[in-house]
Amino acid sequence: xxxxxxxxxxxxxxAVVWLHTLRMWxxxxxxxxxxLSTIMWIxxxxxxxLMFLPGGEVQKALPAIFWGVAMWNIISSAVWLxxxxxxxxxxxxxxxxxxxxxxxxxxxxxxxxxxxxxMSTVAIGxxxxxxxxxxxxxxxxxxxxxxxxLGLVLLIVMALSYGxxxxxxxxxxxxxxxxxxIMNFLVLxxxxxxxxxxxxxxxxxxxxxxxxxxxxxxxxxxxTIGIKPYLPLEITITTTVFLTLVMLIVAVFSMxxxxxxxxxxxxxxxxxx
Amino acid sequence: MVDWRxxxxxxxxxxxxxxxxxxxxxxxxxxxxxxxxxxxxxxGMALGSLEEYAERVGVVNPALYLLASSAVAMxxxxxxxxxxxxVLENRWIGTLPYLLLSPAKTHTVIVFSSLPDAxxxxxxxAIAIIPAAxxxxxxxxxxxxxxxxLITILGMLPLMGLSVIMASTILFLKEESNIMGSVxxxxxxxxxxxxxxxxxxxxxxxISQFVPVTYVVEATKIVSTYLTSExxxxxxxxxxxxxxxxxxxxxxxxxxxxxxxxxxSKGAL
Numbered sequence: 032x033x034x035x036x037x038x039x040x041x042x043x044x045x046a047v048v049w050l051h052t053l054r055m056w057x058x059x060x061x062x063x064x065x066x067l068s069t070i071m072w073i074x075x076x077x078x079x080x081l082m083f084l085p086g087g088e089v090q091k092a093l094p095a096i097f098w099g100v101a102m103w104n105i106i107s108s109a110v111w112l113x114x115x116x117x118x119x120x121x122x123x124x125x126x127x128x129x130x131x132x133x134x135x136x137x138x139x140x141x142x143x144x145x146x147x148x149x150m151s152t153v154a155i156g157x158x159x160x161x162x163x164x165x166x167x168x169x170x171x172x173x174x175x176x177x178x179x180x181l182g183l184v185l186l187i188v189m190a191l192s193y194g195x196x197x198x199x200x201x202x203x204x205x206x207x208x209x210x211x212x213i214m215n216f217l218v219l220x221x222x223x224x225x226x227x228x229x230x231x232x233x234x235x236x237x238x239x240x241x242x243x244x245x246x247x248x249x250x251x252x253x254x255t256i257g258i259k260p261y262l263p264l265e266i267t268i269t270t271t272v273f274l275t276l277v278m279l280i281v282a283v284f285s286m287x288x289x290x291x292x293x294x295x296x297x298x299x300x301x302x303x304x
Numbered sequence: 305m306v307d308w309r310x311x312x313x314x315x316x317x318x319x320x321x322x323x324x325x326x327x328x329x330x331x332x333x334x335x336x337x338x339x340x341x342x343x344x345x346x347x348g349m350a351l352g353s354l355e356e357y358a359e360r361v362g363v364v365n366p367a368l369y370l371l372a373s374s375a376v377a378m379x380x381x382x383x384x385x386x387x388x389x390x391v392l393e394n395r396w397i398g399t400l401p402y403l404l405l406s407p408a409k410t411h412t413v414i415v416f417s418s419l420p421d422a423x424x425x426x427x428x429x430a431i432a433i434i435p436a437a438x439x440x441x442x443x444x445x446x447x448x449x450x451x452x453x454l455i456t457i458l459g460m461l462p463l464m465g466l467s468v469i470m471a472s473t474i475l476f477l478k479e480e481s482n483i484m485g486s487v488x489x490x491x492x493x494x495x496x497x498x499x500x501x502x503x504x505x506x507x508x509x510x511i512s513q514f515v516p517v518t519y520v521v522e523a524t525k526i527v528s529t530y531l532t533s534e535x536x537x538x539x540x541x542x543x544x545x546x547x548x549x550x551x552x553x554x555x556x557x558x559x560x561x562x563x564x565x566x567x568x569s570k571g572a573l
Binding site for chain 2: 067068071072075076078079081082086088122123164219221225226231
């Protein structure tokens, strides 16, 4: 009985992976469009911010800006391609369709991570092309690859957990689109992504330290361009791992709770984002 | 017989109801320009100084200029989101065929249904930044923002035709999202909304000459700098907007009839 259930689970996972692969191919223009549009929006702000620098110092700032944009892109993709996609999913009536075939909607939504990560990879590629064309030196440096990989992996898990939690919330309540945009911007400015925590003004540093993403971002910056984290390295690593686990647990529990609730009480919310 | 006034009235009513039921959205509309300025300011100040920005961009009051240009960035291209978003949303919910069956011409329905949304955005944005303008420059500041609002609305005219063609393309391509979404940031990127266009590669500088928003941004810069000697430059920017309005809308009118017929014969809904 158990092996039958396992086989069924594997078949469902295969089907969901196939679904997302097919969708990605079918909507390839949408995919490319999203990658391009995100990066162009961010370049508008970055070019504006670079005007605050004396001409001679722009080159020095470019590697840090590249990694900041790359990390923000990972978070942004998770929010919009998992959390934001829930709107489309529910509008099209896919929830009911999956209930009929006894498949969890959150299994489908979790595998949107594939689309999200691929989107981030393409967008980061575009960012690299744009910023490296402005730079006279190689911006893709890794002074300590272990910390870079550790920081990136934990940041990805955090971002996916956040996206899935938002998705679960939007099954029950409307999550305002604008609020998510605002949160995204705040994370970029005070979340220690665009600039190292140590470079932020004094009160903002404490805000940044409360935002979970600032810790893996500090690790990535240390691993790539060698800027030491604001907190001691050991504390930064421990905090990052702890916060990642907390966000992951919150995501899993909120998905299970919402799934049970919706199956029992029906779909009341509209998944609006 | 349904004409553009009925469509405009109905959609205006719908927009009012929508804002009434989405108060959070209304609030964030007012917060949004400050957030955009905050983003640039936050990153910029961590990197350098406001004085450097004023010198490199060539403006007297960088804070007011950043606010005014954020309002332009948000509003001038909103017409494109509004028109393409309207078509896409109606296709999603299955009401597009009914809209196309209405007695008015398809492009009339599309343009006038999107207009209330497109016009409320710059008005709300201008109202949102007026307190900051008054804080910086008193009544003159408010007057400048009012002039920027008028220029922004004027700058929407050439984009109208372009948006209708984009909306038709979306129908042909049958994609799930607004695949024209990257056109909007591209237009803003080449129009040098927060920086001089001279920092862009040469090819983008050439493209920017054909983008109406470039002249809206230029006019905004002149208005927020407010040097009377540059009034002639303001007129040049306004003439260019007028010229592009005629050009783009003429092109759209010529293309639209064919596009409409093709959509209906292909059943691309």
